[in-house]
Amino acid sequence: MEITVEVQSATRGSVDPHLSIHAYEAEGDLMLLHFGPQHPSTHGVFRMDLHLDGETIVKATPYIGYLHRGVEKLCEKLTYVQQTPIVDKNDYVAPMTNEQALNMAFEKLLNIEVPRRARYLRTIFAELQRVASHLVWLAAQSIDLGGALGGGSTLFLHCLRERELIMDLFEEVSGARFHYNTHTIGGNRHDLPDGWSKRAQAAISQIESRLSEYEDLSLGNQIFVDRMKGVGVLSAALALELGISGPVLRGSGVDHDLRRDAPYHAYDELEVQVAVEQGGDCLARAKVRFREIRESLRLARVAIDGIPEGPICSFKPTRQPTQVKLTGGQAYAALESPRGELGTFVIAGGDTPTSPYRLKIRAPSLHALAAIPYIVPGANVSDAVAILGSLDPIMGEVDR
Amino acid sequence: MNELVHGALYGTLIATAILSTIAMGIWFERKFAGRMQQRLGPTIVGPAGLLQPFADIIKLLQKEDIVPRDADRGLFDLAPILAVVCSLGVAAVIPFSPSIIASDLDVGVLWVLGIGGLMVIPTFAAGWGSNNKFALLGAMRAIAQSVSYGVPLVLAVLVPVVLSGSLSISGIVAWQAQHHWFAVWPIVPGLPAFVIFFLAMLAESNRIPFDIPEAESELVAGITTEYTGAKFTLFYMAEYVHTLVGSALGAALFFGGWDGPFAPGLHWMVLKTLTLFVLIYWVRWSLLRFRADQLMRLCWTWLTPIGVALLLVSAAWVTFGGTN
Numbered sequence: 001m002e003i004t005v006e007v008q009s010a011t012r013g014s015v016d017p018h019l020s021i022h023a024y025e026a027e028g029d030l031m032l033l034h035f036g037p038q039h040p041s042t043h044g045v046f047r048m049d050l051h052l053d054g055e056t057i058v059k060a061t062p063y064i065g066y067l068h069r070g071v072e073k074l075c076e077k078l079t080y081v082q083q084t085p086i087v088d089k090n091d092y093v094a095p096m097t098n099e100q101a102l103n104m105a106f107e108k109l110l111n112i113e114v115p116r117r118a119r120y121l122r123t124i125f126a127e128l129q130r131v132a133s134h135l136v137w138l139a140a141q142s143i144d145l146g147g148a149l150g151g152g153s154t155l156f157l158h159c160l161r162e163r164e165l166i167m168d169l170f171e172e173v174s175g176a177r178f179h180y181n182t183h184t185i186g187g188n189r190h191d192l193p194d195g196w197s198k199r200a201q202a203a204i205s206q207i208e209s210r211l212s213e214y215e216d217l218s219l220g221n222q223i224f225v226d227r228m229k230g231v232g233v234l235s236a237a238l239a240l241e242l243g244i245s246g247p248v249l250r251g252s253g254v255d256h257d258l259r260r261d262a263p264y265h266a267y268d269e270l271e272v273q274v275a276v277e278q279g280g281d282c283l284a285r286a287k288v289r290f291r292e293i294r295e296s297l298r299l300a301r302v303a304i305d306g307i308p309e310g311p312i313c314s315f316k317p318t319r320q321p322t323q324v325k326l327t328g329g330q331a332y333a334a335l336e337s338p339r340g341e342l343g344t345f346v347i348a349g350g351d352t353p354t355s356p357y358r359l360k361i362r363a364p365s366l367h368a369l370a371a372i373p374y375i376v377p378g379a380n381v382s383d384a385v386a387i388l389g390s391l392d393p394i395m396g397e398v399d400r
Numbered sequence: 401m402n403e404l405v406h407g408a409l410y411g412t413l414i415a416t417a418i419l420s421t422i423a424m425g426i427w428f429e430r431k432f433a434g435r436m437q438q439r440l441g442p443t444i445v446g447p448a449g450l451l452q453p454f455a456d457i458i459k460l461l462q463k464e465d466i467v468p469r470d471a472d473r474g475l476f477d478l479a480p481i482l483a484v485v486c487s488l489g490v491a492a493v494i495p496f497s498p499s500i501i502a503s504d505l506d507v508g509v510l511w512v513l514g515i516g517g518l519m520v521i522p523t524f525a526a527g528w529g530s531n532n533k534f535a536l537l538g539a540m541r542a543i544a545q546s547v548s549y550g551v552p553l554v555l556a557v558l559v560p561v562v563l564s565g566s567l568s569i570s571g572i573v574a575w576q577a578q579h580h581w582f583a584v585w586p587i588v589p590g591l592p593a594f595v596i597f598f599l600a601m602l603a604e605s606n607r608i609p610f611d612i613p614e615a616e617s618e619l620v621a622g623i624t625t626e627y628t629g630a631k632f633t634l635f636y637m638a639e640y641v642h643t644l645v646g647s648a649l650g651a652a653l654f655f656g657g658w659d660g661p662f663a664p665g666l667h668w669m670v671l672k673t674l675t676l677f678v679l680i681y682w683v684r685w686s687l688l689r690f691r692a693d694q695l696m697r698l699c700w701t702w703l704t705p706i707g708v709a710l711l712l713v714s715a716a717w718v719t720f721g722g723t724n
Contacts, residue, residue, distance in 0.1 A: 033533050041617040055537060055692065146688035147617050150608040154685050157437040223609055223688045381537065382691045385618050 030058060033381070037066045041144045041385050044395035048372065050384065057384060060376035062369050067399040075359040076350070080106055080324040083359075085181040090361060091397040092178075093136045096129040096170070097337040098397075099183040101361075104264060104333035105344035106185045110324065116266070117310040118187035120303055123266040124200070125170070125182070126335070127300040131207065132166040133338035134247075134289045134296075135159040137392045138214060141286070144389035145227050155217050162210055165203040172196055185324060186315025197304050204297050204304075211297075215290060219283075228283040232375045232387035235280055243367040246340025247292060248391055251285035253278040258336040265335075269306070270299055282390035289392075325353040339392060340364025361400055365393040411502035414491055422640040423453040425677060432678070433685045460636075463629035468531050471626065475529030480627065480634035482522035487605075487642040489515040494648050495570040497658045497665035508569035509561055512649060513554055516604060519642070520546045523613070523623055526635070530626040538622025541692050542613035545603055548699045549610075553600035555707030559593035560653045562714045569649075573657035581656040589714040594654040596703050596710070598676075601650065603695070605642035607680055609687040610695060647676035 033050040036042035045066035051059040071090060075083050087102045088095040100122055107114060114122075139159035146152025167177050173190050174182040182190050218224045234244070236252045249256055257274040259267045275291035277284040326348035334343035343362035350357030368391040376384050427442065427450060434441025442449025467476060493508035495501040505511050520543055527539020560582045561567055564575035576582060582590040603610035614622040624635050651657060651672035658665025690698070 031533060040620060142688065144617050147608065147611065147615065149616065150611065150684050150689065151687040152617070154437050157439065161438055221688065223690060226694055227688065227691055380692065382615065382618050
């Protein structure tokens with residue numbers, strides 16, 4: 001599907017808070033509050049400089065870079081095969097999708113076809129990872145709204161309990177709980193152990209049965225709804241102009257999902273129902289994520305039932321890190337991570353043929369954070385926390 | 401002279417009892433919250449983690465006492481002490497049995513409201529004295545909240561006063577022992593008044609869902625951001641004392657205090673107080689937090705008008721002889 005929305009730069013002017021700040025005397029009327037990077041609810045080490053009039057935010061300036069680890073530079077030094085576990089740490093809430101995005105780009109670069117079984121495995125992992133990631137979002141959002149010493153932490157720990165089921169499934173496959181390293185160029189490294197499908201189905205049923213409880217505790221909770229409704233409204237035009245994707249974009253009413261619009265893995269064989277909510281506020285984003293959890297569980301279930309037999313890797317699996325040698329070419333591949341369009345752009349060549357000349361990761365969270373100067377002003381400090389939580393940024397991915 | 405000795409003796413006893421109840425209350429709360437959250441709570445220190453609160457207190461007292469360079473030293477040091485004094489002071493006029501009461505003031509209700517209202521001062525002193533923006537924002541919120549919720553609190557407390565015709569808390573309890581508990585009969589001003597009292601008390605003692613002055617996910621730790629060690633312990637204690645004493649007040653004003661069959665009055669009073677105390681924990685560990693403006697809206701558009709209406713109903717009840 002082609003999205004054609006006219007975006008004028010006037011969009012930005014109409015909501016630009018920096019224009020209205022001139023009504024204030026910067027030193028006399030406003031309080032400058034450094035919100036982060038050491039703050040309990042900045043989702044890591046994000047920093048906002050908030051200009052406050054009383055408790056109303058007049059201007060919000062986001063600062064990133066506190067978690068910069070030089071992953072892209074490191075990728076230029078490592079060989080193609082070695083990079084998979086490194087990018088696991090980017091979006092540390094959804095490591096599986098990082099590996100997939102990276103290897104998809106390499107496969108495109110090398111023109112390698114992934115076997116059908118591996119594509120199904122990747123689909124299942126991606127969907128389960130999306131469920132796990134959205135559960136962490138709900139956990140973090142409720143901590144933001146309810147505090148670590150209160151009802152928020154109760155929901156938090158319950159969400160992590162369900163995430164644990166998915167972590168266990170991944171651990172069975174890959175032997176790791178975080179650095180899975182289960183994807184490789186041309187397919188997957190590890191096949192499913194015996195009885196995995198049955199255990200996965202059981203885990204999915206369990207998560208499904210408990211999900212409605214969490215919905216009651218959050219969307220069914222008047223305090224939650226009051227705190228989220230009408231807060232941090234992001235218009236569709238602004239979201240598109242800023243390059244926002246994923247649940248944040250769909251919460252603003254734009255029907256865009258790479259799983260359906262540009263199918264990869266096995267999504268062309270599955271029917272993906274895209275969750276879209278109107279409103280663009282925190283509540284809409286929350287509803288989108290809840291619907292996505294259900295949809296992902298359904299997709300995972302269908303995919304598990306339909307796993308075909310066959311090889312899991314089309315590329316000869318070896319332990320040789322210098323297996324891939326390239327002198328030129330470039331490729332971009334993107335997938336729908338739990339946070340949006342996670343892309344990898346890779347240029348081969350350079351001094352060493354075994355490692356890329358340049359590797360760029362397009363992180364959806366970075367684009368989501370770009371909305372902060374536009375949607376946070378006008379809210380108060382409590383709202384700022386709720387808005388930040390609903391954007392669901394992962395600083396590891398933002399700063400890389 | 402006799403009264404002075406009586407007051408000093410019982411005052412010390414009650415204060416000690418409250419503080420030790422709080423130590424065990426913290427253990428209970430942590431166990432309770434742990435069970436609610438699919439975990440065990442403290443298990444290491446002592447059998448079933450029973451000594452955990454003492455370990456916590458010892459740890460806190462050992463911490464370095466850090467004072468920010470530009471803090472207002474006087475206010476900064478005074479605030480935690482005042483906070484404990486104000487919250488413990490309320491307990492002076494609460495009867496724990498017909499005879500166990502530190503000071504049986506004729507105007508006990510007035511004393512409770514006055515001392516409780518003074519809690520604003522240490523809060524603001526801490527917020528201002530810390531010279532910290534988060535603390536200042538917390539203090540700002542706390543004052544707005546305390547002043548606003550003082551109104552429904554007074555209105556709710558006036559319902560038992562009007563119904564029993566006494567301003568003394570032991571008088572109100574004695575009246576309930578003779579007739580009936582106000583939470584039970586007359587049910588219309590009684591039970592809603594208790595609900596308003598309960599909500600206002602949660603707000604006054606900064607408990608979830610009204611804990612916005614602390615709001616650690618927004619304001620780091622609100623007014624206590626800059627406090628460490630013993631001073632932080634005092635604030636922490638004051639908060640629990642406030643909650644416990646508030647529960648005792650609720651039990652005395654609406655649930656007949658020490659009145660009950662089969663057992664001595666003290667047992668009933670303790671049982672009722674702790675039930676309310678646990679109810680507050682339960683609310684705390686299940687609900688999210690309001691936003692400051694939503695809190696104010698709840699206070700001024702719901703609790704205060706309903707409080708006024710309840711006061712009128714109870715006045716009418718007494719005037720038209722509903723009681724006797």
